[in-house]
Amino acid sequence: MTTTANQPGTDVMPVVSQQTLALFASMAVGIPEADDAEAYENIVAQLLAADGVDALNAPWDTSTVDNLANHRLRIESMTRRQSDFAGGLGVYIVAKGVDMGTGETFVWTTGSVAIVAQLARIHHMGALPAVVELVVGDPSPTTGRRPQHLKVLSLSVAQ
16 A cells, blocks of 8 residues: 555545445445535635634634544545645535534535445435544554544435
8 A cells, every 4th residue: 555645544545346336336426526616715714703713713614523422523524625635535425514512614625435435325325414423433554544434323314
């Protein structure tokens, strides 16, 4: 397994059958691609309304795994972006929602194979918003990677 400097906490795509890989790809590409124009608009509007140091840094402060692990999260929307992570999926997900314990909004990015598969299926089912708990395992002694998955607590009913 090849590792790179940007790999901690990120799964590498395991060997799966072509049929499973095709199904995975069809669901993952169904997640809307991120709109860069909208993202820039949101960043500029947020900066123009900033009232201090934290607010001026907020657009680049995506919630980290450690901040969200073991929290009950309401995922309200997601988009996908291209990834150039060596050995990865070629995509990662940007999930947005609310930490139900604190009431704070979050923006979280993940390229974890298991989580991207779970989110792709949730999106494919039309089951947003979804309430989940982010589960992060202990680091592997050989790779340093921390396995991650979502404990799905509830899904919205498709209309």
